[in-house]
Amino acid sequence: MPTGWLAVAGLGPGDEALVTPEVRAALAEATDVIGYIPYVARIAPREGLVLHSSDNRVELDRAKLALNLAAQGRKVVVVSSGDPGVFAMAAAVFEALEAGAGAWQDIDIRVLPGITAMLAASARAGAPLGHDFCAINLSDNLKPWSLIEKRLRLAAEADFAMAFYNPRSKSRPQGFARALAVLQEACGDDRPVLFARAVSTADEVLRIMPLDKAQPDMADMRTMVIVGSSQTRIIERPAGPVLYTPRSVPEMVA
Amino acid sequence: MPTGWLAVAGLGPGDEALVTPEVRAALAEATDVIGYIPYVARIAPREGLVLHSSDNRVELDRAKLALNLAAQGRKVVVVSSGDPGVFAMAAAVFEALEAGAGAWQDIDIRVLPGITAMLAASARAGAPLGHDFCAINLSDNLKPWSLIEKRLRLAAEADFAMAFYNPRSKSRPQGFARALAVLQEACGDDRPVLFARAVSTADEVLRIMPLDKAQPDMADMRTMVIVGSSQTRIIERPAGPVLYTPRSVPEMVA
Structure with a gap:
């Protein structure tokens, strides 16, 4: 099985010049990008990349999808605007992780900071x-x-x-x-x-x-x-x- | 007289992959970089760029130097680690500006956010x-x-x-x-x-x-x-x- 990972990344407030190189590098390696519709819309489509957009207020569903895909060996980036650790997806991912299956316990999870609003x-x-x-x-x-x-x-x-x-x-x-x-x-x-x-x-x-x-x-x-x-x-x-x-x-x- | 400007920029916590492209672009255009010794040490020297390092606790002197150089037409970047607006140089620059000479009132001043610690x-x-x-x-x-x-x-x-x-x-x-x-x-x-x-x-x-x-x-x-x-x-x-x-x-x- 390939080694999957999950990065919870901050896209900053909107200007592409405020996206860190660390986040760009994760997006360049990703097989899957998951997030709220307007944030995923900021990611350029490319071959080999699956974009998963979802509506607001389904943060835990999104987190579970991300953990499941990473457990299957996919390279997953969950995108937030701003910083993922400030009122955004990082806490939701850890809530799902804590409540979730033992199959998730070895997943490589990283939080990549961004410029918060x-x-x-x-x-x-x-x-x-x-x-x-x-x-x-x-x-x-x-x-x-x-x-x-x-x-x-x-x-x-x-x-x-x-x-x-x-x-x-x-x-x-x-x-x-x-x-x-x-x-x-x-x-x-x-x-x-x-x-x-x-x-x-x-x-x-x-x-x-x-x-x-x-x-x-x-x-x-x-x-x-x-x-x-x-x-x-x-x-x-x-x-x-x-x-x-x-x-x-x-x-x-x- | 050439048009000077002053950017107060955040270098993030240390990893170069956490420096935003916006900050990189300002540094690439700068004629002068001003800051605390270990932060200026992160900037690669190049022809046409003057590096001004100073010790801790002289933030207002540093701010006045930056404003004076920008008023003379230089392109000045004041560097902070992290974000310049969080316990860092942006407030010091505005303190100096408020207390300072009318000659500074037209200077183009921008604050460029960074990943705060x-x-x-x-x-x-x-x-x-x-x-x-x-x-x-x-x-x-x-x-x-x-x-x-x-x-x-x-x-x-x-x-x-x-x-x-x-x-x-x-x-x-x-x-x-x-x-x-x-x-x-x-x-x-x-x-x-x-x-x-x-x-x-x-x-x-x-x-x-x-x-x-x-x-x-x-x-x-x-x-x-x-x-x-x-x-x-x-x-x-x-x-x-x-x-x-x-x-x-x-x-x-x-």
Whole structure:
């Protein structure tokens, strides 16, 4: 039997110049690529490569297919956008592995990191995550909403900058409005917020504003939202504003 | 006068296969590369390229040099390891820009993201950052220690997985021991912790253990430390353990 393997790879936020050579090399060797439809659509077809696209919300099915193919000796790449370890397929693969058959225990599994959306968005806007920060998935598909609100309040009390993944979808139109209300109460009206949509693609739009101007419909599933810490500030420049968080916190503030 | 520019670029954790094509392209066009000695040492010398190495702790001097050279029409890349926006040079450049001369206001400044250490370490170990998490710089060079302790306690209360940059240095031997004591009190003895040293280089060493086995001297400045959330778990495999955090939190836990 040929030796199969499974690589869980991050394609970055969209620009092909943000895909690492490590990921390119895995894709060049692969016999099978598995992932959510728009991510698999980024992979160029070639002879000897089978593309397996599936819809959103079937992450565990996708993970099991990947493990089964690798166990059969196929060279499998599961693709995520951004980084596979951040709200993406790596955890789903390990969930399936843990729950799964002993036949999977010897499979060579590697996670290949990628440029995650919050760091791509941060780079485009300046450096809002230049000091301590947190990353929160605002979807309550897999956790109770009460836990999200608790984390928002504690993150504000800790004075983290905050990066929000999956802020809003058609099936969850209300959550982001509630999150904004919690943040406005905890952080005040003037706290800067970044809406970064479709970063590094032709559709990219960045908007920076104070929190009291933020509206729920400014976000969708292609948007990263970053709310600054109390130290985050804006530099106005002819080419547009820069959003950044200084490296230091003065003794009197802390 | 020629048109200069400034790119603040992330070289990733060490492996050249983790440097993005975007960063490679900027380096290929540069006339000047500026950075901390070991990061500049990663750049191949070539005709027409001036390498400016400097020691640690002179980030603002480095930023001013970069801005001045770009204002003179040079094509300047400031290099950081990992991602330049995470505890690295991007914030220092914007601090210098904000404090600095009007002559800098028209400089074309771009931040080019890279694979940050916590995501490289996470990928090697499995997916410990697969659910909500925070990133904290444990150095108290630029912030009071009391703020670090406050953030550790609030992050534990929020049940974030936690990634720690700069856990320990020769000039700060005591801080990490205090951090471990706070974490043991807040998270309990069994919480899994990862020490990931020199990830993606020939010196890479990963160690996973329960928090009560963690010792201060297991970390140095080349080590990322990741402490799991209450949901983080270990899968034992023949090839070694996998550390991961599932995507979901059950209603009864939250």
